[in-house]
Amino acid sequence: MTFTSTRSRQAPAVDFRTAMFQGLAPDGGLFHPSHEPDLWRLLSSLPNSSTFTAIAEAVLGELLRDDFPPDVIARLTREAFPFAPSMSRLHDQHLILELFHGPSCAFKDYGASFLAHAMEASLLESNQRAIILTATSGDTGSAVARAFFRRRNIEVVILYPSGRVSPLQEKQLTTLGDNVVALEVQGSFDDCQRMVKEAFRDPGLNSRYRLTSANSINLGRLLPQALYYVAASIWLGMQPLVFCVPSGNFGNLTAGVLAWRWGVPVRQFIAATNANDVVPEYLKTGQYRPRASLQTYANAMDVGDPSNFERLQLIFQDSGLEMRKMISGERVDDKEILETIGRVRREYGLFVDPHTAVGIVAAERYIERAAEPTTPVVTLATAHPAKFLEVTEAATGERPLIPERLAEALGLPKQAIVIDNTLEALTEVLELRYST
Numbered sequence: 001m002t003f004t005s006t007r008s009r010q011a012p013a014v015d016f017r018t019a020m021f022q023g024l025a026p027d028g029g030l031f032h033p034s035h036e037p038d039l040w041r042l043l044s045s046l047p048n049s050s051t052f053t054a055i056a057e058a059v060l061g062e063l064l065r066d067d068f069p070p071d072v073i074a075r076l077t078r079e080a081f082p083f084a085p086s087m088s089r090l091h092d093q094h095l096i097l098e099l100f101h102g103p104s105c106a107f108k109d110y111g112a113s114f115l116a117h118a119m120e121a122s123l124l125e126s127n128q129r130a131i132i133l134t135a136t137s138g139d140t141g142s143a144v145a146r147a148f149f150r151r152r153n154i155e156v157v158i159l160y161p162s163g164r165v166s167p168l169q170e171k172q173l174t175t176l177g178d179n180v181v182a183l184e185v186q187g188s189f190d191d192c193q194r195m196v197k198e199a200f201r202d203p204g205l206n207s208r209y210r211l212t213s214a215n216s217i218n219l220g221r222l223l224p225q226a227l228y229y230v231a232a233s234i235w236l237g238m239q240p241l242v243f244c245v246p247s248g249n250f251g252n253l254t255a256g257v258l259a260w261r262w263g264v265p266v267r268q269f270i271a272a273t274n275a276n277d278v279v280p281e282y283l284k285t286g287q288y289r290p291r292a293s294l295q296t297y298a299n300a301m302d303v304g305d306p307s308n309f310e311r312l313q314l315i316f317q318d319s320g321l322e323m324r325k326m327i328s329g330e331r332v333d334d335k336e337i338l339e340t341i342g343r344v345r346r347e348y349g350l351f352v353d354p355h356t357a358v359g360i361v362a363a364e365r366y367i368e369r370a371a372e373p374t375t376p377v378v379t380l381a382t383a384h385p386a387k388f389l390e391v392t393e394a395a396t397g398e399r400p401l402i403p404e405r406l407a408e409a410l411g412l413p414k415q416a417i418v419i420d421n422t423l424e425a426l427t428e429v430l431e432l433r434y435s436t
């Protein structure tokens, strides 16, 4: 498989490793597969008792065979995915695909972990080192930190805004140590992002260090997210499904759409958003109007200008009509989020987090309307309820069990370097820690 920019499809294609280390295409577009492989035959040959690792190995082995030999793919998938998705059921027609069993308790663990292991394998092979530089407002940073922790030949520098991430998120970022450095920036998330962008543009820094981003638009994070759509489909006997995806930046949904293009039978996608409903509005009106984001309970989805919309437009050839045939949009507000977390606990005995609640509401609306009540709807559960304790507790009056891997971080001491919100301050840390 090769990759070209969403903005110039005639530009020369690059291999997976190049796309992974560059992050963004030179013209500012996103790397996207140049062709759509047909995996239907391969997927149909996998028994529905296959493990997630076996499915991942088969699919990635096919997609990345020009970049990694089969034995390396086998090792990468085994090491990147010591965790797996599981399915639970609200009722006959509504299934939940739980994606929060990884180290940071959110679906971003799948992409981050594969990216970390693939980068490590490439760097070891070429005997090079890289520094991952990333800004976070909370959730992404913890997945990236955990994924890259103790990966060889890689240093990780994470910038987060002082006092603006939740106490649990701060612990997840700052208690690892070793090759993970947390910088507590005296400023906002926008300051953190600006500093990272300035560093990537600085010729001096880039000649001294191999700086790499690990943000969510990276192909190395996007591709592995297609794997759990494939797995759900195989586990349910390759029958056509409806996938309901709680969405913010639309990486998760885009990965699902790719899986469909490669042969996973899908009847419909539901793009479930919180009050930041730019895409549902586009699907309804044909008008795409990005705007500043609004703050909601499902804060990892507070995105007013989703970057992956560019990939979706390319897949559907800029045709709103084609996109609408495959994707329907639903907006869910904070009041419904709270009400739903409480109701799902009462009716089904299940705790869900605010992001998953957005998906559940959207799926329920779809089921109510559907002409064909037999197609199962699979809602993606994107985070563990214990990650959003305050909201879950307020909605249910109970406290979900906190998984060991989250509780552990809470008991460890914070280690962060406090810095000013300037490129100079960031440069100083890089020089002190990494100059040779």
Ligand SMILES: *Cc1c(COP(=O)(O)O)cnc(C)c1O
Pocket: 106, 107, 108, 139, 140, 246, 247, 248, 249, 250, 251, 252, 253, 300, 301, 355, 382, 383
């Ligand atoms: C990032 C995130 C989302 C949104 O995923 P996108 O790929 O950005 O659409 C949803 N839920 C949780 C818990 C997240 O962390």
